Amino acid sequence: MTTTDNPPQSDTEADTTEVPLSDAGNPIGFGRMLRKEDARFLRGQGNYVDDVRLPGMLTGVILRAPMAHARINSIDTSAAEAVDGVHAVLTGETLEGVGLSWMPTLSNDTQSVLVTDKVRFQGQEVAFVIADDEYIAQDAAQRIVVDYEPLPAVADAKQALADDAPLIRDDVEGRTDNKIYDWEAGNKDETDRAFADADVVVRQEMLYPRTHPAPMETCGSVAHMDPVTGKLVIWTTTQAPHAHRTLYALVAGLPEHKIQVISPDIGGGFGNKVGIYPGYVCSVVGSIVTGKPVKWMEDRAGNLMSTSFARDYHMTGEIASTADGTITGLRVDVLADHGAFNGVAQPTKYPAGFFHIFTGSYDYGAAHCNVRAVYTNKAPGGVAYACSFRITEAVYLVERMVDCLADELDMDPAELRMKNLLQPEQFPYTTPTGWEYDSGDYPRALQKALDMAGYEALRDEQADVRAAYDNGESTMLMGIGLSFFTEGVGAGPRKHMDILGLGMADGCELRIHPTGKAILRISVQSQGQGHETTFAQIVSQELGIPPEDIEVVHGDTDNTPFGLGTYGSRSTPVSGAAAAVVSHRIRDKARIIAATALECDPDDLEWEPGRWFVRGAPEQGQTIQETAFAAHGSLELPEGVEGHLDAQTVYNPPNLTYPFGAYICVTDVDTATGEVKVRRFIAVDDCGPRINPMIVEGQVHGGLADGIGMALMEVMAFDRDGNHLGGSFMDYLLPTSMECPSWELGETVTPSPHHPIGVKGVGESATVGSPPAVVNSVLDAIGVRHADMPLTPAAVWRAMQGSPLRTDLAIE
């Protein structure tokens, strides 16, 4: 890597037409622009939830269960209540009194807020102590005496449906087993036929282990119920402030107009901050009970052990092909571990999220999947960690299966992919499971990645390395792994997608002030994606107003329109479209006002960035700023045209957008230790036009690091009693600067045909696409068909010995 200059990192094919610059040097429209939000973060002036300080504020801490499955016989809080500085201790019993001991989950299940009957996972919330400060609250929490009666736990999803498996959800009337649902997609008969006719069938079991998004900032909230006005203000770590407001109203029976949810600066989300957690509810109840603001910030153990995990999919894939490597079918059977409550955040209609996009980027007619979900004695959650509603699992499955097939056929994995990729002329393409991919040129992206990598030279080098190893001259092996992914993001069309009955459309409001400066109010919430910059750029692109003149307001339900928030890479595809639509409305209105001022017909005007002018007489025109002033002035407007220059919209996406990409990972594996070093990572992404290439590349970098983490380091394992073995950063390992290589990025640009500005969303692409590339690379190096993530030195070593490690359970 050259760090000595400031290179454009992309091998770009984007339109390089000069973008005009504003007086402040920013692009008027799309282009590389430094972020507006940086100034405060760099000075330590960010305002995260833990930075919120209110007069008289108290602090709450949660007492968590030490075991995974246990009946609670009694809880004695008297010693805790006697501690000086303690204001209240909440238990399940207290909450039961106000009907809040259980709450609905985002999947229409229920989840205990504070335990009333029995503990169902280790780390579950048992009591909430409110005190003057955290030190006192922690002291008091230790004085709570809980009488637990341990029960046998279900730690292994594969045992959850055994006849003698302990029943986890005995709170649900009539329930006799641990099954949540059985769900299928695709055409089973056609798929069976394709397999019956196939020359080659390869079957492989694989686990996408339980991982955790682990944003640097943990979850927390400050709740303040004003006893006089009856208004509840909640500063909280949420990716979806509006959805939270509505849920608080529905759950707690509070009037929605008296609830204000403020999501200030958020220290990373990655799906971890979509749901409502017991701690949030406790801080609200705590504020009602004490009449004072109550803050709750979870510690890292609480974050890792109790909040939304990701994956935990046991998958058995089968791929069918002709003898020459034309793929003819794919089927998969999934056992999904959802933990003790079904708390998955995803559109209602799709219990397994978007997993049934598992046919991936290839052309074959027949596919079928069956997903069976079970309860276990583990934390609830399941859609988190930048997964695009389980497309991560789907992409991993198909990209591993393709490599397994390549291994079976003894065919180069790049060649096999190239042979089966969808072709550009097939778009829009409807997959065997019903997704309509909007646009793509897959072979071009893969070819680009191969060229950037110098694929053939790498294969030659690999052969040399292998020869030296075979001769006993070296312990090193080298791997080259590929993956090609297609994501579906921007959920979603209202008629297909809702969460708990709330449609996934997003509102947006734009006002142009008399002096031509603008304020844009959006429904989505940044957790680091840089919305204050990119959304200003969208408006700037469409209206020609310099981005520094556009203020973006987000994360405050009293001051922004309703919408479902930022996750599933939906901000740009949905809310970004809304921002473009309101800008177009302003432009249309400006045309009428400008025509009135110029005393001509609106049809005689033409638009150039920032200005309407008279066709054929370009000197006669009005800048958008002049029009804004006129709109607020005394100019007599035509019948039916209101003054001012404001617009609003609600954007209901007609379809998802489908970003895609081709990734190549080069690894060096020390066979003596099992240690893997990622030497190179080449990522070609196509997310349509890039609003701010710098930010897009940053999003990709972060996702690639996630991929290395999941493939090589991150796992939340359990022992047979359900004890969590990943409850700290000493056990749940995140990639550091040492594990990450210098990323090599490239791009192709295929606009979405149905999005107003063609953009597709990119936040999760790299997290989705990179894990299979890393795993494929390591397995390519050691010549083993499959081993499960994370490929720690121990797992690699064991795979080479022919006895792969089960990475999710410490039961050996």
Add this chain to the structure above:
Amino acid sequence: MEVTITVNGTAVTRDVEPRMLLVHFVRDELGLTGTHWACDTTNCGACTLWVDDTPVKSCTMLAVMADGHTVRTVEDLDTGGQLNPLQEGFMQEHGLQCGFCTPGMLMTGQWLLDRDPDPDEATIREAISGNLCRCTGYENIVRAVRWAAEHGNGEAEATDDDASADVETSDEVTA
């Protein structure tokens, strides 16, 4: 217990509990919320600040241990509102996204630059290896430090001929 600590050039005296962590002292007693907290186990580095010119994970030090010492936090990096070269480098190279790890990264990065005004990529990666970032994949942080090295990291000149001093990771110095 009464402690007097010189924080960002100003001596402050407070009566604190002996068990109060330094990170809570700067955040809660002094309201300097730029220093963050993100783990229970001294792994993340979000709480990194300087004690007597050495980066320290302030979640793993008691406030009373800093009695009589100097502390420097991220709030002290700019001068008269002007970003210093490293802060500017983070902005120029998009070295931050959510910003949560950033104060710790800046304090570690600045310490490195003060000792090694021209660090190469490997040196930078090792120096920041005790600071976790979940957003950036580290590349742009490395570039940000390089940017500062190339754009007059003013404090480098001020350092004596110590420029070749051993570069330890922040983990080691706080151990």
